[in-house]
Amino acid sequence: MLTTDRLTIRLVEAEDWAAMREIWLGFSRSPYAQYDRPHATDPADVRARIARWADVTRQGTAHMFFAVCLADAVIGYIAFNQREDGHEVGYCFHAAHHGRGYAGEALRALLAHLAGKGFTRFSAGTALNNTPSVRLLESLGFRLTATERVSFYRDEQGRDVFFDGGVFALEYPAAADASRLGKGVPGGMSARQGERP
Numbered sequence: 001m002l003t004t005d006r007l008t009i010r011l012v013e014a015e016d017w018a019a020m021r022e023i024w025l026g027f028s029r030s031p032y033a034q035y036d037r038p039h040a041t042d043p044a045d046v047r048a049r050i051a052r053w054a055d056v057t058r059q060g061t062a063h064m065f066f067a068v069c070l071a072d073a074v075i076g077y078i079a080f081n082q083r084e085d086g087h088e089v090g091y092c093f094h095a096a097h098h099g100r101g102y103a104g105e106a107l108r109a110l111l112a113h114l115a116g117k118g119f120t121r122f123s124a125g126t127a128l129n130n131t132p133s134v135r136l137l138e139s140l141g142f143r144l145t146a147t148e149r150v151s152f153y154r155d156e157q158g159r160d161v162f163f164d165g166g167v168f169a170l171e172y173p174a175a176a177d178a179s180r181l182g183k184g185v186p187g188g189m190s191a192r193q194g195e196r197p
Contacts (some may be wrong), residue, residue: 004105011057012065012077017043017050019067019074025096034047037152053079059062061087061119068093068106075102078110086121086171104136111140114173122170125150127163136168142168 002009012020024039024046040046053065061082068076076093089111093103111122124142126133127150146167151160 002109003122004109006070007102007109008069009066009078009108009109010069010105012050012053012067014047014051014054014122015049016054016067016074016077020050020077021046023074023076023092023094025090030095055149066106066110068102070097070102076106078106080110080114080119080122083123086123086169089122089124098132106140107140111170120171124170125165126168128166130165134168137168140170141172142170145169 021041021043024041027036028039028041033132038051049110051062056063057065061080063082063089064080067074068079075097076091079090080087081090082088086131089107091103091107114122123143123145124137125148126137126154128134128147148165148167149162150165153163
């Protein structure tokens with residue numbers, strides 16, 4: 001468990017499913033939802049998915065899911081999924097908590113914690129039009145390394161609806177501390193939300 005000035009960050013637990021469902025329900029109404037895979041919000045589906053997240057997180061470092069808590073309430077999550085050259089970061093926070101710097105505070109703490117354990121390469125993908133997410137990543141030291149055309153939805157005629165996505169990367173020595181990760185982070189929005197297992 002990690003703590004920051006305002007937050008507690010812990011491993012996701014199966015019992016977090018209801019809070020995660022609320023996060024996804026709120027996100028589905030966001031203008032940024034068009035830039036991410038849709039999440040099933042049926043209670044049974046969410047319960048099963050979060051139980052899988054909790055299980056794989058405790059099995060090792062290939063897939064790590066963290067709950068971000070304000071007092072005792074889960075207000076968001078951050079996921080790290082192993083890729084060929086590091087871990088891809090995904091995150092999503094409840095809409096009621098956007099614009100308060102919680103995502104940046106939690107990400108800064110987790111990135112520094114993982115760097116201290118030897119994980120030094122991170123990537124994240126987000127829509128270039130998702131300005132809050134792009135600003136957040138850049139404030140943490142991520143740099144745009146590539147762009148891609150992405151589609152998660154189809155129009156009424158069944159054609160893919162594309163948007164321009166950005167691939168961001170962060171690399172630093174294992175001894176890095178939180179001060180390397182920037183300050184003044186804007187509110188947390190979604191980057192590709194870390195979906196794997």
